[in-house]
Amino acid sequence: MPVVVTLRRAGTADADLLPDVERDAACAFRAFPALAWLADEPPLAPKVHRAHIATGTVWVAHAPEAEDTLAGFLTAELVDARHLHVLELSVRRAAQGRGIRRRLLEHAAHDARRRGLESVTLTTFRDVPWNAPFYERVGFEGLPGDLLGPRLEGILRDEAAHGLVAENRCAMRLRLT
DSSP: OOOOOEEEEOOGGGGGTHHHHHHHHHGGGGGSGGGGGGGGSOOOOHHHHHHHHHTTOEEEEEOGGGTTSEEEEEEEEEETTTEEEEEEEEEOGGGTTSSHHHHHHHHHHHHHHHTTOSEEEEEEESSOTTTHHHHHHTTOEEOOGGGTHHHHHHHHHHHHHTTOOGGGEEEEEEEOO
């Protein structure tokens, strides 16, 4: 059931809080034996978040019952003045299933439209319920290989080199124009 959440652009002080949210959210991968190792992977470093916070592409969510704790966040990067690419979207397990991911995505897409961007892109798991199936429900489309382009092909290649099974990954796009 969706709840009222407060969304705002992240500030520099939030960068140190985001890895904890990501670590907590990643624990959900323990439900998938082949992906359980992801729960032990290091999250994005605060310095990475700070760099994106400086460009205005990180948003955080607070749930009403825990205003002093971040419920979730979305970190993205601007790509060639045409796209916003989602690097990380994490919601604490205790706050999942309440519409926070959807709200963060909507907020980022609204900001991307305001900037005059063409699309929001991301890479994700094809079959994890809160990944590609979720993104499809909120308007993203899977991109076939001939529409990936060098940037998304490179991201998927890097993910495979990191240990993610290429056949389980996909790139998706939300058209904004």
